[in-house]
Amino acid sequence: MKITTIGLGYIGLPTSIMFATSNHQVLGVDANANVIDTLNNGYIHIEEEGLQKLYNNALKAQNFKASLTPDYSDAFIIAVPTPNNDDAQKSCDLSYVKSAVRSILPYLQAGNLVIIESTIAPRTTEDVISPMIEATGFTIGEDIYLAHCPERVLPGNIAYELVHNPRIIGGVTEACTKAVKELYLTLVKGELIESSASEAELSKLMENTFRDVNIALANELAKIGTDLNINALKVIEMANRHPRVNLHAPGPGVGGHCLAVDPYFVAAASPHLSPLIQTARKINTSMPAFVVNSVERLMASAPNKKITVFGLTYKGNIDDTRESPAKEISLMLQHAGFDVTEYDPHANKNEIMIEQACEDSSLLLVLTDHSEFTTIPETATDRMSRAHILDTKMIVKNCGDNVKLLNLGNMHQSLNKIVQEV
Template sequence: MKITVVGLGYIGLPTAILFAKYGNTVAGVDLSPVMTANLNAGRIHIEEPGLTEDLQEALALGKFHASTTPVSADAYIIAVPTPNKDDQHKSCDTTYVASALTNIIPLLKKNDTIIIESTIAPRTMADVVQPMIEKAGFTVGEDIYLAHCPERVLPGNIMHELVHNPRIIGGITEKCTEKAAAVYGEFVEGEIIKAQAGEAELSKLMENTYRDVNIALANELAKISNHLGIDALRVIEMANKHPRVNLHQPGPGVGGHCLAVDPYFVIAAAPEQSPLMQTAREVNNSMPEYVVSQVKALMEERDGNRVTIFGLTYKGNIDDIRESPAMEIRDMLVETGLDVKTFDPHVASEVLTGEEACADSSLIVVLSDHSEFREIPATYTDQMRDPIIFDTKNTVKSVASDVTYLNYGNLHQAPKVAVTA
């Protein structure tokens, strides 16, 4: 099968490489000529275990080639970004999806399949994608087959989960669903869940909204517990002993191109029917400011002015800083006048070592749960003016004996009681 994948980011590139690895002829398309040249030379631009090896295997097989323009294929997969619009409810911007469709429409022939992997708002397939194809003179479900097949993978384990996770296939018609299912049948070993397009759209959005709402509950609990002088982490641990309770963990906020973005697509589609989702977004969006308020309070009794941030990515062991609350916190701390140093071994632009970032610092603020941060060596904290750690991810497990370690469990016991944002 000939497959063209438009958009070679965190989802599109692994998807394209897997199709090629399983024997399909794949054209990967992206606007960046530097990126496509690097891919053709076997070099990837994202951090994902196993991806480089699979790319090089696909290249050796002669099954993958990247370019800046699409080529004719039997199936087209669109995996381009869908950011929020700058409107009242931060609705879904389908500009990149529409642009990708515009570029492949001249290549379409009868019996081709078009699959939208990009996360989209409810009714995007029916109200945006289908009209564009029909305007080009095709009958959807007879000439061209359309489906929405959202990804549901965990960064850091994408190559495994793309193969083994259940896959939702939401076609405009039943025949569209069958055609798209046949495409993914090339490599997916997980359950193929056949659905209508609108069901697939909303299902993906609700998966991430569920997590966003539950994280908001944990974040609100952290604020409440700190105010009342109670260990929030101990409360969560005990509550989760109940067989039907699964409280999430609090953190510095919610980031990435899923949880921080997708709930707005549902909110914008039905604002009067989504007050809970809107409140959850407000709670999670408030967390960077809350963290900054705690940092300012902790620094009030320090002689120094330097704060060291550990981690800029939105989650651990990846290089993705999209919508990362850590980036927002860094910028807010700089605006307060603090001298901010950063250390992140997963972000290429960060060049300081742990020792360099900690030199003369009065506080380490852990904002990403990288495995490298589970043990903070004495060689880091020995460089500090005041060896204090505020761990917003509850990821640190070992520190030197002279270090004051704080998290959402004991923040109320800090040398200076933190303020309430």
């Protein structure tokens, strides 16, 4: 089958490559000429485990090519970004999706599949995209088969999860669901779940909203523990030994294009009925300020104002900095007058050495759980003016005997000591 994918980012590119390795002829389309040039020169432009090797296989089989413009195909997959609108509810910005749909309209033919993989607000496929296609003279469910098929993948393991995770096939009509399901059967080994388009849209959003709400509970607990001089991490560890409790871990905030974005789409769709979701978002977006306030207090007695930030991406072992609380915290500290050195072996390819990053620093602030941060070498901490580490991701396991290791559970001890000294 000939497939055209619109959008070659963190989802569109892996999806294209996986279909290409399943013997489909895939045309990948992106508006960024640098992305197209990089791909046509044989290299992928994102960091994702094992993806370059799979891309090499797709090129060897002559099953993939990249272009700035679409072409006639059997199926069209829309995988473009859906950021927040700049409004009070941070609703879903559909401008990229609409533009992508408009770009394929001249190439649509009877019998084509149109699949929206972009994360979108509830009822978008039925109320927005379907009318755009039918305005050209086609009938959805008879001439064109339209469905929303949201991805459910973990960055760093995308290639595996695109194949093995369950997948929702949300057709506008039953005929749409059946037709699109046939395509995904050629790739997906996990369960294919049939639904309506709107059910699929809301399901995807609620999967991420569930996680966001539970992280908010853990983050609120971390704040409470700091206020009451109680180790919140120990509390979570003990509470999770209850057979029906699974508290999440607190952190410096929530990032990425899923958890930090999707809950707003639900809340914006029904703002008067979503107070819990909106409150959770406020708690999680407040965490960077909480971390910065804690750092300011920890630095009150420091020998200098230098801080080394470890990690700029929103999660570990990837290069994606979208909506990253780590970047926000780093900027807030700089604006507060601190001398900040950033160290991230994934986000910054031309990175300074770890020892250089820690030179004369009074605090090493860990904001991302890269595996490289599990062990902090003594050659780095020995160069610090004050060997203190605040690990907001609980990733550091080894850092030397002379280092003071703090986290979101035990930092209240140092904060209270500073208050007493003052």
